[in-house]
Amino acid sequence: MHTLRERNRFKLIGVRAEEQRASFGEDVAQGLSRTPKRLSYRFLYDAEGSRLFEAICALPEYYPTRVETGILRGHVDALGTSFGSALWFVELGSGSDRKARILIEGLLRRGKDVCYAPIDISRHALEKNCEALLETYPGLRIHAVAADYLEGLRHLKSESDGPMLVAWLGSSIGNLERDDAVAFVAQVRRWMNPTDRFLVGIDLRKDAAILERAYRDSQGVTERFIKNVLTRINRELGGHFDLESMEYEAPYDGEAGRVDMLLTSKRRQDVPIDGLSLVVHLDRGESIHAESSYKYSREEIAALGRQAGMKLEAQWMDVSGWFSVNLFAPT
Numbered sequence: 001m002h003t004l005r006e007r008n009r010f011k012l013i014g015v016r017a018e019e020q021r022a023s024f025g026e027d028v029a030q031g032l033s034r035t036p037k038r039l040s041y042r043f044l045y046d047a048e049g050s051r052l053f054e055a056i057c058a059l060p061e062y063y064p065t066r067v068e069t070g071i072l073r074g075h076v077d078a079l080g081t082s083f084g085s086a087l088w089f090v091e092l093g094s095g096s097d098r099k100a101r102i103l104i105e106g107l108l109r110r111g112k113d114v115c116y117a118p119i120d121i122s123r124h125a126l127e128k129n130c131e132a133l134l135e136t137y138p139g140l141r142i143h144a145v146a147a148d149y150l151e152g153l154r155h156l157k158s159e160s161d162g163p164m165l166v167a168w169l170g171s172s173i174g175n176l177e178r179d180d181a182v183a184f185v186a187q188v189r190r191w192m193n194p195t196d197r198f199l200v201g202i203d204l205r206k207d208a209a210i211l212e213r214a215y216r217d218s219q220g221v222t223e224r225f226i227k228n229v230l231t232r233i234n235r236e237l238g239g240h241f242d243l244e245s246m247e248y249e250a251p252y253d254g255e256a257g258r259v260d261m262l263l264t265s266k267r268r269q270d271v272p273i274d275g276l277s278l279v280v281h282l283d284r285g286e287s288i289h290a291e292s293s294y295k296y297s298r299e300e301i302a303a304l305g306r307q308a309g310m311k312l313e314a315q316w317m318d319v320s321g322w323f324s325v326n327l328f329a330p331t
């Protein structure tokens, strides 16, 4: 662990920075050699993927960002009542800082002494966001952690000198399999004290047509976002995917409560990936699974909390009941 930069109000810590994650190539080779073929959703977020995801968030059809932002705005004051005069606002992930700003502003407005502690694997994203926040809010302290979420939380548990509000927004939980979601929340629970709270944005089950529009937008931005993983394989691993030969599909399975984002081969083809000494065979109509987005019912959210050792202390939704922001307390 080492301090990268330390000023009065700003600290950026790297935790186990030298430990790199399993290589992209190994995971791609494994995922494209199994049946059905599958790539991790994590690989969607290179620089171009992150840019495209930001563009998705601004699409009229992609309601989650807009609706969650409205819920946070409407309930940040109520959220503040769960804490005393000082708190650490820990955010898992640090993409666009729009939602962080709503919470920081609302908490400062209530006279709270706030230390903002974003955890993100990307130092670059942290530095960029934090600099802008320090400038806007002269009363804010920041303790940023470049690490994976659980390592970052473990570090903060020993550093923080007040109760923590840990926020995981954007329904990122939906990209995990349901069992993995419970396991992750249970891990977060491990690093929480009784006065800490976990704020989780979770997209709700709803009509298939709304979901299919949200994940297959009319401008084709989501298609470009998902296909970008093939561009990445072509560029970084010497792949020869022809993007035109792959059809983007996003069916909603209402029973499973899940949108699957698939790239389906329009023809029978063999795709060499030179850097992996691999030829990927695709039959006509065969899909590569790139991402799932799980949706929850209110009962499923309460059950998820229970299984992970948390109880639902508050749940806020928009008027249409499309999206929920949930405040969990450790039990």
Ligand code: AVI
Pocket (backbone or CB within 6 Å): 056, 064, 170, 171, 172, 173, 174, 175, 215, 222, 225, 291, 292, 293
């Ligand atoms: C980041 N995550 C919650 C998004 C979602 O809604 O599942 C990713 C996404 N994929 C396509 N559109 C949005």
